[in-house]
Amino acid sequence: MKRSSPSLLKATLAIVQKDLAAEFRSRELISAMLVFSLLVILIFNFALELDIKVRQSVTAGVLWTTFAFAGTLGLNRSMSVEKDRGCIDGLLLAPVDRSAIYFGKAISNLAFMLIVEAIVLPVYSMLYNVNLFRLDLLGVILLGSIGYTAVGTLLSAMAVQTRTRDVLLPILLFPIAVPVLLASVKASNGLLAGAEFAEVLTPLNILIVYDIVFIAVAFMVFDFVVEE
Amino acid sequence: MEPTPDTSVYMIAGFAISFITMGIYVASLYIRNNNILRDIETLESMQTDKPKATKK
Amino acid sequence: MQAKPTALKVLDIASILVLAISTYLALFFAPTELVMGAVQRVFYFHIGTAWVGLLGFILAAGSGIIYLITKDMKWDRFEVAAVEVSTVFFFLTIVLGSIWARPAWNTWWTWDPRLTTAAITELIYIAYFMLRQGIDDPERRARFGAVYTLLGGVSAPVTFMVIRLFRSIHPVVIGAANANQEKMSMTPDMRVAFFFALFAFTVIFIDLIWHRLRLGNMEEKVEQLKLKVSM
Numbered sequence: 001m002k003r004s005s006p007s008l009l010k011a012t013l014a015i016v017q018k019d020l021a022a023e024f025r026s027r028e029l030i031s032a033m034l035v036f037s038l039l040v041i042l043i044f045n046f047a048l049e050l051d052i053k054v055r056q057s058v059t060a061g062v063l064w065t066t067f068a069f070a071g072t073l074g075l076n077r078s079m080s081v082e083k084d085r086g087c088i089d090g091l092l093l094a095p096v097d098r099s100a101i102y103f104g105k106a107i108s109n110l111a112f113m114l115i116v117e118a119i120v121l122p123v124y125s126m127l128y129n130v131n132l133f134r135l136d137l138l139g140v141i142l143l144g145s146i147g148y149t150a151v152g153t154l155l156s157a158m159a160v161q162t163r164t165r166d167v168l169l170p171i172l173l174f175p176i177a178v179p180v181l182l183a184s185v186k187a188s189n190g191l192l193a194g195a196e197f198a199e200v201l202t203p204l205n206i207l208i209v210y211d212i213v214f215i216a217v218a219f220m221v222f223d224f225v226v227e228e
Numbered sequence: 229m230e231p232t233p234d235t236s237v238y239m240i241a242g243f244a245i246s247f248i249t250m251g252i253y254v255a256s257l258y259i260r261n262n263n264i265l266r267d268i269e270t271l272e273s274m275q276t277d278k279p280k281a282t283k284k
Numbered sequence: 285m286q287a288k289p290t291a292l293k294v295l296d297i298a299s300i301l302v303l304a305i306s307t308y309l310a311l312f313f314a315p316t317e318l319v320m321g322a323v324q325r326v327f328y329f330h331i332g333t334a335w336v337g338l339l340g341f342i343l344a345a346g347s348g349i350i351y352l353i354t355k356d357m358k359w360d361r362f363e364v365a366a367v368e369v370s371t372v373f374f375f376l377t378i379v380l381g382s383i384w385a386r387p388a389w390n391t392w393w394t395w396d397p398r399l400t401t402a403a404i405t406e407l408i409y410i411a412y413f414m415l416r417q418g419i420d421d422p423e424r425r426a427r428f429g430a431v432y433t434l435l436g437g438v439s440a441p442v443t444f445m446v447i448r449l450f451r452s453i454h455p456v457v458i459g460a461a462n463a464n465q466e467k468m469s470m471t472p473d474m475r476v477a478f479f480f481a482l483f484a485f486t487v488i489f490i491d492l493i494w495h496r497l498r499l500g501n502m503e504e505k506v507e508q509l510k511l512k513v514s515m
Contacts, residue, residue, distance in 0.1 A: 056465070160430050162418030171414055175407045176435050181444040186449070206446055217438055221431045224352055230302040235323035242326035242383045243307070246333075246376055264502045267340045271509035280312050282505075 008103075011096035015104025019078070020111060029077050033116045037070040041124060055128055060188035063132075064144070066182055069115060072170045073149055074112045078105065078164065080158040084126065092226060102222040106153040106215075113145045131191070137191050140200075143207040144184030147214060151176055154218040157225045180214075183207045292381035292494055299491040306332070313515045318473075328477050330380040332485030339489065340370025343435030348430035350382065360426035361500035362493075363433060364416075365448075369492045371409040373485070378402050383385035397447040404443055408436040422507065442463040 023029055044062045048054055082088040082105075091101050121141075125132045152173055159169040183203040190200040310328040316326035344366040351359035381399065393399065412432050419425040462468050470478060 001325065023312075040507065125452070154431075154435075158415070158431065163420070164418040168415065170409045170419060172432065175404050175411055176439045178404055179439060179446045182443075182446045186446070204447055206442070206449070210442055213438060213442075214435075216503070217435065221352070221434065224427045224431055227427075232494070233321045233387065235321035237293050238323040238383050238387050239325050242323070242329070242380050243311070245383070246326075246329050249372065249379075253369075253492070257492070257499060260499055262336075264499065264506060267506045268502065268509060270379055271506065271513055274513045275509065 008097050008100050011094075012103040012107065014092070015101060016107045016111070019108035020103070023108075023112065029074055029081075029138035030112055030115055033070040033074045033112065034119055036073055037066050037116055038123065040066045040069055041120070042126075045127075050128065055130070056193070057189075058184045059124075059128070059130060059132075061190055063120075063188065064185045066120065067113065067141075067145070068148065068174075068177070068181055070116055070120075070154060071113050071145075072173060074116070075109055075149070075152040075156040075173075076159070076166065076169050077114065078109055079153075079160045083160045088226070098223045098226060099219055101226065102153065102157075102219060103155070106149055106218075110149040110151050112146060112148055113141070117141055117145065125165065130170045134191065136197065137188060140184060140187045140191065140204065140207070143204070143211060144180055144187075147207060147211045148177055148219055149181035150211065150215045151180075154225060155220060158224070161225075180210050182205065183210065292491075295491045295494065299488045302480075302484035302487050306477070306481045309480050312340075312475045314477040315471055320384075321364055322447070323384055323387050326380045326384050328481035330377055330384060330483075331478065332481035333380065334377040335482055336485045336489040337370045337374035337377055337405075340366040340373070340493075341409075341433075341437065342442070344370065345434045347438075348433040351426060351430045352434075357426060357504065361504070363429060363498060364500060365493045365496035367409055367433065368496055369489060371406065371413075372492075373407065373489070374402065374406050395447075395460075397444055400447050401440060401444040404413060405436070405440050408440070412436070444449070458514075475489065486487075 041062065044050065044065070048058060048062070050058070050062075056083045082091070087099075092098075110205065121132045124130075152169075155172045155176070156169050159165050159172060162168055183206045187203040190203070296419075306328065310325050314325065314328070316322060344363045347359045347363040347366065351363060378399075381402070385394065386392050412429065415432055416425050416429050419428060
């Protein structure tokens with residue numbers, strides 16, 4: 001009997017569906033990321049004394065730092081759940097392409113990050129009276145989050161297989177993710193300062209290039225990270 | 229034209245740090261090398277002891 | 285244990301010799317730079333260590349790729365050797381640059397693209413060793429190490445590009461830095477010391493990598509002996 005393995009797209013979507021369904025039932029990951037993000041913003045408020053003058057120049061930096069920290073929290077959790085419950089072995093045994101696992105995990109990680117961002121942004125807008133709901137800014141945030149989770153998913157798959165897994169992910173991820181964070185901050189800063197779209201085109205291009213390059217690299221090497 | 233500033237202290241510090249760092253690295257290679265040689269010796273003697281032990 | 289090969293002995297002596305000559309050229313042969321004074325002499329070592337640091341990073345990423353394709357542990361040992369030696373030299377580059385910057389730019393550190401990229405690259409190297417330390421299975425350690433050097437190799441140039449762009453809003457720092465570099469036009473004697481330093485550090489680099497490689501091979505032997513003994 002020949003059983004054809006499901007297509008890449010189908011398998012990926014199945015993994016995303018599984019992750020989202022599990023998350024909507026327990027809500028432990030998103031709630032942790034969310035509370036953590038709000039706490040980070042709170043700490044920044046005291047640490048930087050975010051009055052109107054300071055705020056204008058640091059909003060982008062504060063936002064991206066928050067997203068990066070909350071992102072590592074989520075990435076770590078989402079992978080160690082798979083590892084602890086033995087799900088990853090089950091997934092590896094399943095007759096699906098390994099890259100479906102990568103794309104599935106990356107997309108669900110991205111979804112978690114976007115959901116958290118979608119809640120943090122209005123709260124930040126309200127607290128500091130700046131309008132962050134602009135299509136161009138949302139586009140930058142989407143591109144930045146894609147790049148961050150693309151690398152983050154790969155590295156978290158590596159980090160959970162080590163002895164020091166809880167502390168290792170940020171150490172591995174931050175130096176590699178520097179370009180994406182810098183370009184995102186640069187683009188967001190420009191947009192918030194009311195720059196012309198053409199002025200932020202270069203960081204935007206770098207973001208797009210980073211996203212494409214790192215998705216391609218992660219896709220190619222993911223096999224080596226999960227193979228037994 | 230400004231006179232050339234005297235920055236020889238920095239220069240000496242720079243060269244001193246270069247040699248010290250390289251020296252420490254070479255020393256670390258040497259120490260690790262010796263440790264490994266000792267490990268190999270111990271393991272090899274254990275290996276030759278072992279057949280006798282199992283024969284008994 | 286196999287005896288030290290003659291070629292390596294020759295290389296050892298050659299390394300010490302070229303280091304001595306390079307030091308002589310940097311300290312006495314090259315003329316004193318007029319604007320910055322004596323401290324400019326660390327430049328030769330600074331450039332030499334930076335060159336081999338970068339070379340090692342590229343070699344490591346390359347051997348990482350070869351390892352992933354061939355799964356031959358010898359490439360993993362080469363990768364570790366390259367990263368380790370480069371980490372030492374890159375550390376020197378940063379420290380020497382800092383010492384040079386203090387009198388020349390009046391600060392130990394500026395967030396200039398080159399300095400920042402160098403610091404991030406060094407952090408990637410350190411993260412690489414922390415990653416390896418957390419893994420017991422040698423085969424998995426090799427795989428993860430190769431993947432990480434590959435990611436680092438792709439990320440570092442992008443970082444450089446972004447920071448260059450990012451910092452261009454602060455033209456003062458960059459402008460001052462560039463002006464200083466522009467002023468430092470090299471005389472022929474300086475050029476001799478400069479190219480000899482590049483050559484000297486390449487020789488030393490090869491020598492150290494060779495030694496580290498032998499160490500790696502012996503570590504491998506210890507692992508095998510341990511397996512045999514425990515069986």
